[in-house]
Amino acid sequence: MPFERFIGQRSEPIVNVVEREAVRKFAEAINDPNPLYVDEEAAKASRYGGLIAPPTFPRTFSYGEVEGIGSPGQGFIHGEHRIRYKRPLFVGEEVRCYVEVKDYYEKDGREGALGFLISERVGEGPEGKRIFTMLDTAVLTPGMRESLGL
Amino acid sequence: MSGAKPAWRVGDELDERALPPVTRTQLASYAKASGDYNPIHTSDKAAEEAGLPGVIAHGMLTAAAMALPFSPYLEHGYVRELKVRFSGMVYPGDEILVDGHVTGSEETAEGCLYDFEVHARKGEDVVASGTVSFVLFG
Numbered sequence: 001m002p003f004e005r006f007i008g009q010r011s012e013p014i015v016n017v018v019e020r021e022a023v024r025k026f027a028e029a030i031n032d033p034n035p036l037y038v039d040e041e042a043a044k045a046s047r048y049g050g051l052i053a054p055p056t057f058p059r060t061f062s063y064g065e066v067e068g069i070g071s072p073g074q075g076f077i078h079g080e081h082r083i084r085y086k087r088p089l090f091v092g093e094e095v096r097c098y099v100e101v102k103d104y105y106e107k108d109g110r111e112g113a114l115g116f117l118i119s120e121r122v123g124e125g126p127e128g129k130r131i132f133t134m135l136d137t138a139v140l141t142p143g144m145r146e147s148l149g150l
Numbered sequence: 151m152s153g154a155k156p157a158w159r160v161g162d163e164l165d166e167r168a169l170p171p172v173t174r175t176q177l178a179s180y181a182k183a184s185g186d187y188n189p190i191h192t193s194d195k196a197a198e199e200a201g202l203p204g205v206i207a208h209g210m211l212t213a214a215a216m217a218l219p220f221s222p223y224l225e226h227g228y229v230r231e232l233k234v235r236f237s238g239m240v241y242p243g244d245e246i247l248v249d250g251h252v253t254g255s256e257e258t259a260e261g262c263l264y265d266f267e268v269h270a271r272k273g274e275d276v277v278a279s280g281t282v283s284f285v286l287f288g
Contacts, residue, residue, distance in 0.1 A: 025179070031215075032218055056217060
């Protein structure tokens with residue numbers, strides 16, 4: 001199986017900054033221009049004391065590359081997404097991110113074997129405290145396997 | 151945009167959110183904003199080569215839509231967990247509806263944690279289903 005050997009492999013961490021402009025553009029693209037995401041004054045007056053990021057924003061970060069596979073699941077069909085937070089994510093903060101391949105398995109489909117690649121993406125604060133954990137299932141279709149030469 | 155502090159009970163329905171039709175411009179904006187430049191979202195040719203009838207929306211765009219019903223309550227709490235299973239393709243022109251209901255609640259140190267079941271549909275077809283846990287600050 002093409003990806004089994006990557007199970008347990010982890011990327012070198014990359015530090016991402018939650019940029020205000022990036023959050024604004026993201027909030028607009030998802031049809032959710034909540035003042036807490038985009039309006040500095042409104043956010044300052046809120047309990048958060050500043051801008052926060054939408055719950056699905058962390059998928060935009062760089063998590064580094066797993067040798068031989070790049071960003072796990074990139075170019076595949078997205079099957080499942082899960083994100084779990086310890087606390088909200090704030091605009092302006094630095095997040096140390098990495099990705100690990102957790103599993104790969106195959107199932108028989110109507111047009112051939114389907115591959116399922118499970119990867120975990122983690123974001124930590126500067127003191128190493130976890131902010132969020134993401135788990136994604138990426139699906140490799142028979143057509144994609146063919147075009148990738150697998 | 152902002153709502154009063156909710157007093158949810160198990161079985162309560164969230165206000166349904168109706169999104170404007172997905173457009174190619176939006177997919178291009180999302181690709182740029184998210185850094186997901188997989189061409190199956192922007193090029194019909196690339197989509198067809200991958201065995202699709204044409205460009206499809208990013209799964210994460212649908213995931214974001216599933217968090218939308220909670221946006222009005224962000225002053226009172228935040229999304230602790232979002233779990234989405236994608237079950238259908240979303241194409242340009244599709245109008246997505248998001249609904250959800252409360253399935254449980256539990257007191258935590260941070261406040262009351264509410265569990266929701268959430269669905270994204272186009273017409274009768276469910277394109278994604280999942281759960282959201284939202285903590286309401288105590």
